[in-house]
Amino acid sequence: MTENEIFSKIREGFLSFDFEETKELVKDALERGVDPVEIIEKSLRPAMEIVGEKFEQGEFFLSELVVAGDLFKEIMDELISPRLKKEEKELGTVVIGTVRGDLHDIGKNIVATMLRVAGFKVIDLGVDVSPEAFLEAVKKYKPDIVGMSALLTTTMIEMENVIKELEKAGVRKDVKIIVGGAAVTEDFAKKIGADAYGKDAVEAVAICKRLVGVS
């Protein structure tokens, strides 16, 4: 089986919501030496996008979104995260969170995991994080970078509110800000005054390294 065939089988398993079968396929792929990050980006995330499209078209309901979220998390926690090798480096501190009103955390968690693996210290504030909570964390942890995630078009505006909150408190210049999540674009990031936009976890790591001057 080629890698593309493996990715497509995992996508099919995922979309049938067969937890056991999908986990077996992922385990099998990992044992064959397939890169865990490629499994995320070439099978699990595209499968999630299809779940989202089917939800939009009225073919799937909220219950399917919930099940898909659970399946994704179980695969990450049980199979993928334990196989990522951590670099013994201290690249800097990142405070990360999903913005106020938004409960999507799968992508944010992947970014947090990949940053830790790369050698960053990551303070994860969780979901539904208010601008005040971001500010408090910046004061407390003095991070090099603040990362924000938003998946809803209705919540991405909160990213701008966080930046304004940091400006108001006079600490905006002390941190670099990176934003991401399905709702966000490069143009939006520029418009709200973020320093960077990352389309996926691999890009997020590369950009954060650049922001702290290590690559």
Ligand code: B12
């Ligand atoms: C699973 C899911 C859910 C689950 C979330 C479970 C969880 N714990 O996260 C649940 C069931 C809770 C949910 C709820 C809702 N959802 Co929902 N959900 C999804 C779905 C299908 C997948 C999201 C996902 O996990 N993708 C997989 C991850 C790996 O991808 P990702 O998040 O994009 O992350 C990657 C990159 O974006 C990037 N990234 C992410 N964060 C960050 C941060 C930084 C700093 C950087 C650099 C990069 C980065 O790196 C990640 C890894 O590569 C999406 C569809 C979609 N296409 O996104 C809809 C979707 C986001 N949901 C949607 C909606 C409408 C809702 C609800 C409003 C539904 C409802 N009627 O209640 C609620 C809102 C709840 C709330 N207040 O947040 C819509 C949003 C539409 C819009 N334009 O705003 C979508 C797009 C579905 C659709 N097509 O209609 N949802």
